Amino acid sequence: MLITFALAQSVLSQRVRQPRDVVEAYQVCQQFQRLMADTLDFDHAFEATFTRNAARRREIAIYEGEFGSLDFSRVDNATLIDAFKSRMQILYLMLPLASPDNKEEEELFFPPAMKEIFERKPPSAVEDFPAYAVQLKRDATEFRAHLNQLASEYPAVSKRITEFKNELLKKIDPPQRIVKPLTAYSRGRVLGLHEEYYQIGDYAVIREGRQMRIIGIRFFSRLF
DSSP states (O other), rough: OOHHHHHHHHHHOOOOOHHHHHHHHHHHHHHHHHHHHHOHHHHHHHHHHHHOOOHHHHHHHHHHTTSSOGGGGSOOHHHHHHHHHHHHHHHHHHHGGOOOOOOOOOOOHHHHHHHHHHHHHOOOSSHHHHHHHHHHHHHHHHHHHHHHHHHHHOOHHHHHHHHHHHHHHHOOOOOOOOOBOOOOOOOOSSSOOOBBBBBETTEEEEOOOOOOOEEEEOTTHHHH
């Protein structure tokens, strides 16, 4: 029995040799998390690790940004992508403050001005979307300043931020099986029906030229 147990442990300890695409897919996801842990700068992490294809970026912004059912054909790529980046930035800055321990903390973390940021809705008219995108960028800047001030004044907030960054720095390990590509990506029109991608934890990753690139994050799992 001891020999059998030892052999079983030896087999389990051996890592499955993953294909090159899978190895690099895990690496780019880890890179994204390291960059976010550094300064919580979504723009920087996005530019370093996400798809560089303009059409895919646009579709990511439309789907992941959840900006409603406007006719986005009348909104240029840069405006859409900037709005998406700002919205994601706000969400990432909010995460260290999620689930306050009591009512006093909730009021401290999310005073009326900060609640207004989270309650801000996309415009009902497409003509107003550029102004909305500009406002989102201001909101992101304002919330970062709020988070930094809290961290400088309250050790508990500084600890929350450190713990959140440490979570991001945890290694993402592949399973003890060969990770295979998927098709029929269902999150918007980022990929065609038969284009392959890998689901690496919360991240969807594709090969784009000589590099693996992220095309989406299942962000809800980072909120709860």
